[in-house]
Amino acid sequence: xxxxxxxxxxxxxxxxxxxxxxxxxxxxxxxxxxxxxxxxxxxxxxxxxxxxxxxxxxxxxxxxxxxxxxxxxxxxxxxxxxxxxxxxxxxxxxxxxxxxxxxxxxxxxxxxxxxxxxxxxxxxxxxxxxxxxxxxxxxxxxxxxxxxxxxxxxxxxxxxxxxxxxxxxxxxxxxxxxxxxxxxxxxxxxxxxxxxxxxxxxxxxxxxxxxxxxxxxxxxxxxxxxxxxxxxxxxxxxxxxxxxxxxxxxxxxxxxxxxxxxxxxxxxxxxxxxxxxxxxxxxxxxxxxxxxxxxxxxxxxxxxxxxxxxxxxxxxxxxxxxxxxxxxxxxxxxxxxxxxxxxxxxxxxxxxxxxxxxxxxxxxxx
Numbered sequence: 001x002x003x004x005x006x007x008x009x010x011x012x013x014x015x016x017x018x019x020x021x022x023x024x025x026x027x028x029x030x031x032x033x034x035x036x037x038x039x040x041x042x043x044x045x046x047x048x049x050x051x052x053x054x055x056x057x058x059x060x061x062x063x064x065x066x067x068x069x070x071x072x073x074x075x076x077x078x079x080x081x082x083x084x085x086x087x088x089x090x091x092x093x094x095x096x097x098x099x100x101x102x103x104x105x106x107x108x109x110x111x112x113x114x115x116x117x118x119x120x121x122x123x124x125x126x127x128x129x130x131x132x133x134x135x136x137x138x139x140x141x142x143x144x145x146x147x148x149x150x151x152x153x154x155x156x157x158x159x160x161x162x163x164x165x166x167x168x169x170x171x172x173x174x175x176x177x178x179x180x181x182x183x184x185x186x187x188x189x190x191x192x193x194x195x196x197x198x199x200x201x202x203x204x205x206x207x208x209x210x211x212x213x214x215x216x217x218x219x220x221x222x223x224x225x226x227x228x229x230x231x232x233x234x235x236x237x238x239x240x241x242x243x244x245x246x247x248x249x250x251x252x253x254x255x256x257x258x259x260x261x262x263x264x265x266x267x268x269x270x271x272x273x274x275x276x277x278x279x280x281x282x283x284x285x286x287x288x289x290x291x292x293x294x295x296x297x298x299x300x301x302x303x304x305x306x307x308x309x310x311x312x313x314x315x316x317x318x319x320x321x322x323x324x325x326x327x328x329x330x331x332x333x334x335x336x337x338x339x340x341x342x343x344x345x346x347x348x349x350x351x352x353x354x355x356x357x358x359x360x361x362x363x364x365x366x
Contacts, residue, residue, distance in 0.1 A: 134286025136234035149245035218242025221258035253310030315344030
């Protein structure tokens, strides 16, 4: 506990840290909520960045400075017409004026402002919440739509490039012994049946010029969308480490993968997982209510592919990590990432079985 207080106090110049506890349920970084005796800013977020995943964490901070500065300037020049609330987290500087602090053990720490009067949810509550989740992602993309992706560093090369994950999976499978079980066999067969079917679709579209790179969030799942506790309106997207150049379809697919699974990513009832088209429709309606001004006809053409592919991709990543011994995603037990993979693969099955209905929703909205 002392080392946490010491880390937190590096980002408070006068106020005293009175409490610190784990916060959220991220799979990569360790996140804490720090409480201070300040009358002005009582809370802030403290994070220890996983440098095994983010090998150049300074670049994360550079990206964060670039896009938050751009968004603040954009909101000053073009305030949201409805006057509704939209928050952009601030980076808090350490005592030495840097945007991070490295402790004696070499751990990389950073602090971010806490957003008051807001909450997050692990699953969609209702149709209105679904629309707000879509709106939040649309607002995020809209505010960055005039920022050149060249201004952002690719902090995770290969992130969301599904063919790369498949190659890595095949390499891991060839070099690790696999302890068979009904669940493992299901996953092995699931990947085998899909390993050469449309895995390259988004990357081929990018190579052909049908889709282009834009600034993306990288991880816009439901519990990264902050909702105002009084109005129920989405007011921010947090967990900004994966902001980078990419295809907006990665974000849309990830948002729908997360939002349209009412049982959530950590459920033990993976056999009953179902993708809900009604939630998909509401999220897309919310997204396009604000993203429509930059969304192209080609973007619509690849929407279904993004929904199906990103769910499969995450399942593949979880399963690969399980086979490797849980080296990437934090796991609470040895088969945790296997359980996560089963959820995503079952969700992919549900998406595929409802392909016609999902395509009709996309057609009607577009």
